Amino acid sequence: MAVSIIIRVILYVLLAPVIGGLLEGLDRVISARMQGRQGPPIVQPFYDVYKLLNKQTIVVNSIQVLFIMAYLIFTVFTGALFFGGGDMLLVFFSLSMSEVMLVLAAYSVNGPYSAMGAQRELLQMMCYEPMMLLLAIGFYVAQGSFMVNDLIGATRPAVIALPGMFIGFAFVLIIKLRKSPFDLSTSHHAHQEMVKGLTTDISGRDMGLVELAEWYDTTLMMGIIGMFFVTANPVSYLFAILACAVVFFLITLVDNTHPRVKAMHMFGITWLVVLVCAGTNLLILNLIK
Amino acid sequence: MISVFQTSGFLILFPFVVALLVVLQKKDTRLRRVTVIGNGFLIMAAAVYTAVCTLMDGQEILFKPSSEAALSAAENTILVGEIFLLLVVTVLSIRYKKYYCILIGALGTCPILAMDFLGLMPEHETYLRLDPLAAVMYLIAGVVGPLICMYAVGYMSDYHHHHTDVQDRTNVFLALLFVFLGGMFGLITSDNLVWVFFFWEITSVCSFLLIGYTRSPEAVNNSFRALWMNLLGGVGFSAGILVLFWMDENHISSLSELNHVGIAGPVVMLSVTLFAFAALTKSAQFPFSRWLLGAMVAPTPSSALLHSATMVKIGVYMLIRLSPQFYGTFTGVMITVLGGFTFFAASLLAISQSDGKKVLAYSTISNLGLITACAGTGTTEGVWAAVMLMLFHAVSKSLLFQTVGDIENNMGSRDIEDMHGLVIKLPRLALIMMIGICGMFMAPFGMLVSKWAALKAFVDSQSVWLVLFLVFGSGSTLFYWAKWLGKICTVIHQSVNLEDETHGSELISMVPLTGLIVVMCFAFPLMSNTMVQPVLNTTFNKIVPNVIGGSDVIIMMIMVTMIFLVPLGSRFLSVGAKDKMTMSYVAGVNAGDDRHYIDSFGKSRSLYLANWYMEDYFGEKRLLMPCVGISAILVILMVLIVMGGVF
Numbered sequence: 001m002a003v004s005i006i007i008r009v010i011l012y013v014l015l016a017p018v019i020g021g022l023l024e025g026l027d028r029v030i031s032a033r034m035q036g037r038q039g040p041p042i043v044q045p046f047y048d049v050y051k052l053l054n055k056q057t058i059v060v061n062s063i064q065v066l067f068i069m070a071y072l073i074f075t076v077f078t079g080a081l082f083f084g085g086g087d088m089l090l091v092f093f094s095l096s097m098s099e100v101m102l103v104l105a106a107y108s109v110n111g112p113y114s115a116m117g118a119q120r121e122l123l124q125m126m127c128y129e130p131m132m133l134l135l136a137i138g139f140y141v142a143q144g145s146f147m148v149n150d151l152i153g154a155t156r157p158a159v160i161a162l163p164g165m166f167i168g169f170a171f172v173l174i175i176k177l178r179k180s181p182f183d184l185s186t187s188h189h190a191h192q193e194m195v196k197g198l199t200t201d202i203s204g205r206d207m208g209l210v211e212l213a214e215w216y217d218t219t220l221m222m223g224i225i226g227m228f229f230v231t232a233n234p235v236s237y238l239f240a241i242l243a244c245a246v247v248f249f250l251i252t253l254v255d256n257t258h259p260r261v262k263a264m265h266m267f268g269i270t271w272l273v274v275l276v277c278a279g280t281n282l283l284i285l286n287l288i289k
Numbered sequence: 290m291i292s293v294f295q296t297s298g299f300l301i302l303f304p305f306v307v308a309l310l311v312v313l314q315k316k317d318t319r320l321r322r323v324t325v326i327g328n329g330f331l332i333m334a335a336a337v338y339t340a341v342c343t344l345m346d347g348q349e350i351l352f353k354p355s356s357e358a359a360l361s362a363a364e365n366t367i368l369v370g371e372i373f374l375l376l377v378v379t380v381l382s383i384r385y386k387k388y389y390c391i392l393i394g395a396l397g398t399c400p401i402l403a404m405d406f407l408g409l410m411p412e413h414e415t416y417l418r419l420d421p422l423a424a425v426m427y428l429i430a431g432v433v434g435p436l437i438c439m440y441a442v443g444y445m446s447d448y449h450h451h452h453t454d455v456q457d458r459t460n461v462f463l464a465l466l467f468v469f470l471g472g473m474f475g476l477i478t479s480d481n482l483v484w485v486f487f488f489w490e491i492t493s494v495c496s497f498l499l500i501g502y503t504r505s506p507e508a509v510n511n512s513f514r515a516l517w518m519n520l521l522g523g524v525g526f527s528a529g530i531l532v533l534f535w536m537d538e539n540h541i542s543s544l545s546e547l548n549h550v551g552i553a554g555p556v557v558m559l560s561v562t563l564f565a566f567a568a569l570t571k572s573a574q575f576p577f578s579r580w581l582l583g584a585m586v587a588p589t590p591s592s593a594l595l596h597s598a599t600m601v602k603i604g605v606y607m608l609i610r611l612s613p614q615f616y617g618t619f620t621g622v623m624i625t626v627l628g629g630f631t632f633f634a635a636s637l638l639a640i641s642q643s644d645g646k647k648v649l650a651y652s653t654i655s656n657l658g659l660i661t662a663c664a665g666t667g668t669t670e671g672v673w674a675a676v677m678l679m680l681f682h683a684v685s686k687s688l689l690f691q692t693v694g695d696i697e698n699n700m701g702s703r704d705i706e707d708m709h710g711l712v713i714k715l716p717r718l719a720l721i722m723m724i725g726i727c728g729m730f731m732a733p734f735g736m737l738v739s740k741w742a743a744l745k746a747f748v749d750s751q752s753v754w755l756v757l758f759l760v761f762g763s764g765s766t767l768f769y770w771a772k773w774l775g776k777i778c779t780v781i782h783q784s785v786n787l788e789d790e791t792h793g794s795e796l797i798s799m800v801p802l803t804g805l806i807v808v809m810c811f812a813f814p815l816m817s818n819t820m821v822q823p824v825l826n827t828t829f830n831k832i833v834p835n836v837i838g839g840s841d842v843i844i845m846m847i848m849v850t851m852i853f854l855v856p857l858g859s860r861f862l863s864v865g866a867k868d869k870m871t872m873s874y875v876a877g878v879n880a881g882d883d884r885h886y887i888d889s890f891g892k893s894r895s896l897y898l899a900n901w902y903m904e905d906y907f908g909e910k911r912l913l914m915p916c917v918g919i920s921a922i923l924v925i926l927m928v929l930i931v932m933g934g935v936f
Binding site: 056057058059060061062063064065066067069070073074077081086087089090093094096097100103104106107108109110111112113114115118119122123125126127129130133134137140141146195200201204264267271275279282283286289 | 710712731732733737741744745748751753756757759760761763764765767768771772774775776778779780781782840841844845847848851855856859868869870871872873874875876883884896898900901903906
């Protein structure tokens with residue numbers, strides 16, 4: 001048992017950036033095709049990060065580096081907790097801690113764009129935090145455990161009991177992955193009125209580390225999507241991967257077709273969606289039980 | 290070997306003696322400082338001793354004053370004390386023309402007095418009690434409370450240095466803090482309901498006097514608001530006592546009898562509801578939150594005391610005492626809903642505040658809402674979370690108040706906007722503040738761990754609405770703490786270090802509290818086993834399995850270690866030491882200090898970064914009154930429906 005956990009964690013630490021990087025490359029290619037462009041090669045993100053890591057790093061202050069390191073370490077830790085089979089609630093608590101580190105990195109530089117990005121990022125966290133916690137509770141009510149280890153041994157896929165949660169989670173994933181229309185804090189696209197927002201004052205090696213952390217994060221999010229479909233039956237993993245592909249494609253599609261909304265608009269919509277989809281789901285689940 | 294009976298008696302009486310000693314020393318002399326600090330440590334030692342002995346024993350002990358003479362002296366003192374309190378209220382109400390307070394005060398106290406004089410009071414079996422819950426409260430009041438008193442010594446001399454318009458009555462202020470502690474110990478130890486009521490009123494009147502310390506019109510107004518709300522709670526409490534005396538055939542006269550009553554009939558339930566109503570006023574739940582918000586006009590030590598170690602904790606203490614009666618009842622459901630609602634609403638309101646003390650006040654209300662909700666479920670997990678939350682909240686909140694108070698003394702402002710770049714201006718206080726804030730909301734610090742247990746408790750008791758309140762409230766809690774944390778962490782170039790004028794006596798208090806937060810992170814499995822489990826065992830008369838166990842604890846330990854290792858490690862490995870430094874990006878030419886930029890006319894313009902407060906969405910103007918309205922309706926409904934069950 002302990003050995004298998006260690007193997008899974010090591011596999012995650014090694015493979016997650018590869019998967020995350022490829023997904024980002026894929027995202028770029030799909031986006032380009034949607035816009036009628038050729039697009040970069042799928043491994044372009046790896047070239048980018050390699051270049052970033054080897055560039056001269058320019059920092060605004062010395063504690064910025066500290067927060068970024070903490071962000072990366074805690075993001076990796078969060079993912080390890082999930083793929084190692086840990087407690088779902090703990091995974092989400094640890095996730096929000098790593099996010100706070102990134103926000104603090106942005107706050108510490110005292111720049112107008114970074115500060116604005118940091119506030120927006122916090123608002124985004126406030127939007128998706130309820131959904132994350134509800135998700136863990138939903139799994140607990142439906143499958144009887146908070147532990148990922150127990151959840152993957154389920155007899156039937158969780159999505160049957162948690163369709164509302166699934167929709168809600170896919171929705172907040174747009175925020176989590178910083179895709180339009182909810183890419184308020186920072187964006188990969190060059191259509192920002194606030195430069196690079198959250199990451200404006202991060203450069204060189206530090207920026208590379210942030211990108212790396214985002215890859216880990218993307219992999220974790222896909223893992224959670226997969227959780228809705230995984231059962232004790234190995235075939236279910238195929239469905240899980242398929243579901244990830246569909247959700248990822250849809251998010252890319254939304255990203256390319258929807259302009260950014262205003263912050264409070266996002267807040268209103270998200271809480272409403274979470275309350276209606278996930279809240280109702282939980283309510284019904286409790287009544288059935 | 291000193292017995293716990295002696296030490297607990299000492300703890301009830303001695304603070305009053307100290308208060309007397311302090312009030313006689315008008316001048317800020319070395320002797321007064323020594324009196325406060327020395328006796329503070331003495332109280333602390335006695336409280337810790339009593340608590341540890343009681344916890345090791347793990348049993349509920351009922352006892353009464355040693356001799357008949359002592360007993361009747363105590364009874365008479367309480368009688369005289371009640372009349373005295375009523376007189377204080379009457380005189381001050383007449384002086385400030387707030388006559389309604391006299392009415393409310395009399396309504397609570399007079400029936401009890403009348404019964405006593407007419408000899409209608411039933412014979413009491415028990416008077417005092419020590420059990421694990423009392424021990425936990427002893428630790429909260431006895432460790433955090435005296436620390437606040439010591440802090441007050443240094444703080445008040447600075448305070449009067451900066452506020453020359455306020456008459457210096459520091460001796461009265463310090464004495465009141467000790468009276469408060471005495472009242473607190475009395476309340477925790479009392480089992481007899483009339484005695485509890487007496488100490489209950491002491492704390493009400495004390496907090497009223499503390500809030501009105503500066504005697505400015507605002508302070509007077511706010512103190513009377515606190516007074517009438519708490520006296521109203523007192524009315525509820527005395528009504529609860531009367532209901533038990535007259536309408537119930539068992540003639541219950543003590544808390545322990547109430548706890549052992551088994552399944553409560555409608556009459557007992559009515560009095561439980563009335564006690565719960567009183568508890569809601571004390572712990573400033575909606576609709577009674579406004580008194581606590583107004584309490585911040587007073588000097589900071591009083592806020593720290595009201596918010597962390599005493600006043601508001603009395604309310605939740607009472608609810609935890611009653612929690613076995615709440616399980617599966619209408620009152621229990623209403624209390625959980627009110628608590629959950631308060632948690633959610635107060636955390637939204639906190640977003641819109643920029644006054645540091647006000648954010649802390651809303652956060653207190655919000656966290657107490659959570660504790661109330663936990664106690665209201667009446668389940669073992671709920672009570673586990675409630676006790677844990679209470680412990681962590683007491684330490685973190687008193688530290689935060691003290692830090693904000695010190696920052697105000699150093700910078701002349703406690704506005705969060707002015708704390709911009711605190712990490713450069715006042716590094717020591719900033720670090721303490723960061724640890725305090727992290728303690729309030731971040732994994733794996735105590736508050737969050739307890740919140741996690743609360744969440745599990747709510748899910749297990751199938752209270753879906755409560756789960757929803759909790760998850761949405763958690764989102765906004767994260768928002769208002771993190772933006773404050775960010776403000777402190779901002780590094781401004783070429784900023785000067787302000788002179789840190791923190792007094793030694795303030796550090797005596799703040800350093801141990803900071804240490805406690807860190808230690809409690811690691812020690813929480815131990816705390817769960819040695820402090821909370823005995824509480825559950827005596828409250829529910831059964832052994833309760835560990836709420837958070839096994840692998841989770843190990844993982845959290847790893848997280849705590851990482852939090853402290855990452856900064857140390859990066860300093861040790863000198864990560865980023867060779868990086869080139871630059872100025873932050875301002876879409877123009879940075880004038881060199883991150884606070885000015887060169888505009889298109891070549892002029893240097895200043896730049897100011899403000900946090901978001903979103904007044905239009907979460908402001909008091911928009912949310913406060915509706916929240917008070919909704920919860921007031923809920924409270925009235927609760928009391929009326931339970932009454933309907935009796936008559």
